[in-house]
């Protein structure tokens with residue numbers, strides 16, 4: 001299929017990752033970094049209301065399992081995978097990922113910004129969970145050992161978001177630097193507004209993304225173009 005966007009480093013497809021991933025060269029992906037639909041039936045609120053496709057809990061799990069099956073052959077033997085999830089879908093996401101890769105643990109992205117919900121009856125949900133898994137062949141993380149709670153990465157403020165669950169590029173850059181070798185290939189099967197692809201491009205990594213909704217592909221392509229004009233990739 002013709003890419004929706006292509007540059008020297010990044011290729012973005014508009015489509016269903018369960019079909020697109022089947023065409024990736026075998027054992028080519030060094031890092032799968034993605035935020036699949038969380039299975040929360042997210043609809044947003046107010047002006048920024050926007051439902052996320054495949055976000056019903058059963059549907060979300062089915063899509064994730066099928067996407068992992070489609071991506072499986074493209075993962076290198078020493079690939080890493082980092083998959084965002086919500087605490088309520090954490091056990092199911094772990095089962096789905098563990099069917100393909102060896103679990104190494106979970107990271108917590110601490111957003112340090114309070115949160116909505118039952119303000120007097122629950123703790124503020126100011127974090128997201130990231131599952132870390134690896135292939136059968138060991139490849140160490142780059143750099144000194146870090147703790148699993150990642151702080152200091154502010155969420156994208158709502159008025160600036162191009163996607164309701166957009167991740168900060170700074171956080172994704174850290175994860176890519178540590179889990180994808182120089183010249184390596186990053187895969188995001190649920191690319192949304194392209195945050196993972198922008199982070200990879202800024203670091204001089206190659207990246208492939210797939211997104212089902214054209215409005216998000218459009219946003220991602222704009223960001224990638226803009227990032228290209230703003231600066232040369234840093235090859236690290």
Ligand SMILES: C[S@@+](CC[C@H](N)C(=O)[O-])C[C@H]1O[C@@H](n2cnc3c(N)ncnc32)[C@H](O)[C@@H]1O
Pocket residue numbers: 015016017018034035036037038052053054063163165166167189190191192193194195196210211212213216
């Ligand atoms: C949680 S969001 C990802 C947000 C992204 N990390 C960002 O920073 O913008 C999940 C995305 O997966 C997309 N999606 C859902 N089902 C898909 C499928 N089968 N193939 C490709 N994309 C899909 C949704 O449209 C949504 O944009």
